[in-house]
Amino acid sequence: MRIMSPRVLRALERFNADHPWDHNAHYHRWILRRLPKHIDRALDVxxxxxxxxRLLAGRAKAVEAVESDPEITHQARNLTSPELPVTFTVADAMTELPEGPYAAITCVAVVHHLPYTEALLTFRRHLAPGGTLVIVGLSRAHGPMDHLLGALAVPANATMGWLKNKGRRAERPVSMTARTRQADMTFDEVTRDARAALPGVRLRRRLFWRYTLVWRRP
Known part of the structure; x- marks a missing residue:
């Protein structure tokens, strides 16, 4: 059964283009709620x-922020007050992560760029006992549930764009991020591999074409 006609979908897509907002930043506060109020060291991949x-710096004594793109890293440093305990490093997430352990590791819309299982195991090695890993990821739509959530996200996306831009067409782009590519793993595949690498991990499909993963190291 068709939820929305192609004409309606095209109209919503045009509206979304005129009222962009950061889908990843939408989950930042949610990520913070998964973490303790006070932590020693945090790593954002x-x-x-x-x-x-910068949000993590509000509760961590030190934050290591790793990004592979030098231009974006330069922008991040310019946007960050020198008083905040954040160090921005240009590094490869698989081979050049700053030494742990970390009480918290976060990774938003990045893990689908990496060898998935290897990335999870790398994060696991850098996580301190009792530490928390929180990932917001992308997966390839496959099956009725994914397509239903995708259809529901289109009007919800338009509503959020209107609210965040106060009904006006956005005059500037959302926060600068690295170029992205489409995810090639389905949510079922993501779940299967995550459970093998991180026993007890919790995953959930989310709106706005995302899923969440939370794991606490024993």
Missing amino acids: GSGSGDLA
Whole structure:
């Protein structure tokens, strides 16, 4: 059964283009609620222009923010007060992560760029006992549930864009992020591999074409 006609979908897509907003930043506060109020060291992998890293600095004694793009890293440093305990590093997430352990590791819209299982195991090695890993990821739509959530996200996306831009057409782009590519793993595949690498992990499909993963190291 068709939920919305192609004409309605095209109209919503045009509206979304005129009222963009940051889908990843939408989950930042949710990520913080998964973490303790006070933590020692935190690692943000794929930190982009540093929005989440700066939020983590409000509860961590030190934050390491890793990004592979030098231009974006330069922007992040310029946007960050020198008083905040955040260090931005240009590094490869698989081979050059700053030494842990970390009480918290976050990764938003990045893990689908990496060898998935290897990335999870790398994060696991850098996580301190009792530490928390929180990932917001992208997966390839496959099956009725994914397509239903995708259809529901289109009007919800338009509503959020209107609210965040106060009904006006956006005059500037959302926060600078690295170029993205489409996810090639389905949510079922993501779940299967995550459970093998991180026993006890919790995953959930989310709106706005995302899923969440939370794991606490024993």
